[in-house]
Amino acid sequence: MSGSNKRRKLDVTNDAPISAFQARQKAQTETVVADAVIDKQPQLALAASELVEEEARSTTSASSPSREASPELLAIERQSIAFSTYVPNSNNTSILRDxxxxxxxxxxxxxxxxxxxxxxxxxxQIAILHMTLPASKKRYRVFAPSSHSLPVIRCLAxxxxxxxxxxxxxxxxxxxxxxxxxxxxxMWNNEPKMIDSQTFQLEESGEKSSSFQILLSPSKAAGKSYLQPVISPPEWNxxxxxxxxxxxxxxxxxxxCGPKSSGKSTFTKLLANRLLSQQMALCSKTKPGIGILDIDPGQPEYSTPGQLSLAHITEPNLGPSYSHPMIAANSRVVRAHTIAAITPAExxxxYVSCVLDLYSxxxxxxxxFPSRPLVVNTPGWVQGTGLEILVKIRxxxxxxxSTEGPVEVVKDLQQAAPKNTxxxxxxxxxxxxxxxAAHLRTMQTMSYFHVGEASNKSPTWYATPLIEIPPWEYVSSFRQSFSAIHRHLQMSREPSAELLLDSINGSLVHPLILRTPVSNLPYFNPSNTTKLLPQHSSCIxxxxIRGxxxxxxxxxxxxxxxxxxxxxxxxxxxxIVxxxxxxxxxxxxxxxNLIRSRNEDDSEDVDEEEAESLRETPWVERLEGSQGRGMAARVWRVRRDLGKSDGGG
Known part of the structure; x- marks a missing residue:
């Protein structure tokens, strides 16, 4: 039934999957022309070594079925393997003076x-997230919260x-x-010890608490939350x-590309680190770097939701997206566009125009920047718009x-790019x-707004409520063009001019001529289809809008x-529009501000103070009991419905 959308195993021409051990053996036996590359060959085998269950899979035959065929066996394997094979003792562990x-x-x-x-x-040297870190004085910052799979640090076999x-x-x-x-x-460690161990104790480090904890015991770690390591299947390696x-x-x-929740973001991160690691090993005269064309507006890696960006990356990606809402160090955003939505469907x-402009x-x-590879992270579209982009980028x-189709999608991909691998x-x-996904978008945006001044070229965050932060204030009259802000453009469903002020007040906007009759706010005419041409604009x-x-x-x-x-x-x-x-x-x-006040006040009788705070907080109402409770709500709920579907801001 060729017209069926039922997923089934694809008959692709990829090589049979191999185990981590076999991949390393293959890496060691293959010949590379350049002597420098031959010397680095064990390092280039890193792609086969970022496996948590290496021992469990090393005996698997190359002709065995995919790991997806036996999920019950996988569960047994995970339970039988400790988080770390490193065992601390007085010979391999010590605290330095600093x-x-x-x-x-x-x-x-x-x-x-x-x-x-x-x-x-x-x-x-060590390997982490498919990145080889050689001996040097350089420090790499790693973020490993329990909201994501935890990176594995390895000394290659x-x-x-x-x-x-x-x-x-x-x-x-x-x-x-x-x-x-x-x-x-x-989602962070809450123990004062740097090592999770009952048998090995370290002297006090001088810190009241440690910012990290080495996990040795899966039983103790499981008591904190559900923790899991980053897993790279043999086929990926x-x-x-x-x-x-x-x-x-x-x-x-x-x-x-691929379906939702298929591992696109994880694989893209591993691939980018792998390519960057290769450049660091081979390029001695030029600075390493790769291009990241991030065209997933819903879950972007190096920008806020709603943006598409082209970034030049020179540092490994060692944390979730909300740990780098702004690119620091020597990396930079070359160009960015906004579609002011979390899906290209709007x-x-x-969307296509923005993507092609970034690619150009x-x-x-x-x-x-010759020989700079480009990694394209997509939102999962592989038909229609996705095929159009694929054909033009080639x-x-x-x-x-996915190895389970749908078969029709795979055939379209192969036909659209017959010469591609x-x-x-x-x-x-x-x-x-x-x-x-909605939680992660919120965390990404919140992290962006709380980034402070860079310290040692690394981002820092402040936990001050935005209500206490002095805003930019444009004092020019609405009847004149603002000193920096020119006009306002409402994308997708434009509200009437009378509702413009209520529509944008307290909402997120990306920093394009009609004046509204009440507030006299500069505004593009909603009766005309006004768009920013990607060739002549970019997102900064x-x-x-605080008020x-x-x-x-x-x-x-x-x-x-x-x-x-x-x-x-x-x-x-x-x-600026x-x-x-x-x-x-x-x-x-x-x-x-409400959440911080609640966290700081240890007393139970906070109703009166909370009621006063609520009266000063717009768009928030109090809920009684368990009404409307969610992960990010305690006794309040945000009401922000201005006639836009999906609660768009």
Missing amino acids: GSLSLKLCPGERMIILGEYEISVQKG TDANVAEISLHQSKSGLRELETLSPLFAR ELLYRISVVESEKPECILV DPDL HYRSLQSS PSHVIYM FHALPSQVSVYTTRT GLAL IDIGRQRLQILTPLSRSVADEINDQGRK LVSGKLDTPGWAYTE
Whole structure:
């Protein structure tokens, strides 16, 4: 029945899956022309070593069925394997004078850490999330909360030497956001010890509590929450290795697509780290770097929801997306666009135009950054708009994150790009998750608005409610163009001019001429189809309209962007346009102060103070008992319905 949409196993031409051990053996026996590459060959086998259940799978035959065929066996394997094979003792573990933890990992040993920390390699090398970190003075910040699978630190079995590493305390301020939102709570380590062990005790490090904890015992870890390591199936490892060792004068362009919850984001992260690791090993004269074309507006990796971006990445990705809402260090966003929605379905034509404009900028930068591979992270669209993008970009590799079809989708992909190398990989094994996609979008946006000044080129966060942050205030009259803000553009369903003020007040906008009859607010005519052409505009960030003072005719805006950004745009004679659409309502911003007050007040009799706070908080009502309770709500609920479906802000 060719017309059936029922999923079934695909008959693809990929090589048979191999185990981690077999992949390492293959990596060691293959010959590479350059002597430098031969010397680095054990490092290039990293793609086959990022497995938590390495021992359990090393005896699997290459001709055995996929792991998806035996989920019961998988469950048994996970329970029988400890989190870390590293066992601390007085010979391999010590606390240094600066309070850091010095460890020695023998070849083949691994460890899993909960929390946030900085890691440096003193001798040898380690692997983490398919990234090889050689010995150097550089520190890498790692975020490992329980909201996501935990990274695995490994000393490769192919290495001959012991890896000596240092783990440093990291106090970025990100975990302090739990005082403003329950979404950030119960996902970090809460124990004062740096090592979760009943048999090995360390002397006090001088800190009241540690920012991280090495997990040795799965039974003790399970008492905190459901914890799980990052799992890279053998089929993933084989493809990661094959793509990373391909040498060509033309840079690789890899497009990752597939169904929802199939592991696209995880695989894209591993692939980007793998390619960056290869460049670090081979490029001694030029700085390593790869391009990330992030066109998933619902779950972006390096921007806020609703944005599409082209980023030049020079640092490994060692944390969830909300740990890097702004790109720091030597990486940068080359160009970005907004569709003001979390799905391309709102305006497919605009979406395609934005994607193609970003890709054209990547092509134009190839002369400045030769041999820079490009990884394309998609929202999962593989038909219609997705096929149109695929045909025009024509990547060198198309990776579909499912071996169960639908067959019709796979055939369309193969026909749309017949000359491309097509790969069908098994989806990520379904895992328990403590945060939904909507929760993660909220955390990403909230993290963005609480980023402070960069310290040592790494982001820091502050846990001050936005209501206490002085906003930008544009004092120019509405009857004139603002000093920085030019006009307002409402994408998707435009409200009438009379409702514009209520529509945008307290909402999120991306920082394009009609004046409203009541507030006299500069506005694009909703009767005309006004769009920003991607060729002549770009997105600079996200802003929250804190308030609109009609009497004084002033607009108050909160944004983590520096004021110098707006000043520079003004000096160039360009205009800033506020773009709103169907972004999630920022209910978290309305309740931050209430949540912090509740957390700080230990007394039970807070009704009177809370009632007074509620009277001063717009769009929030009190709920009684368990009415409307959710993960991010205690006794309040945000009411922000302005006639927009999905609660768009």
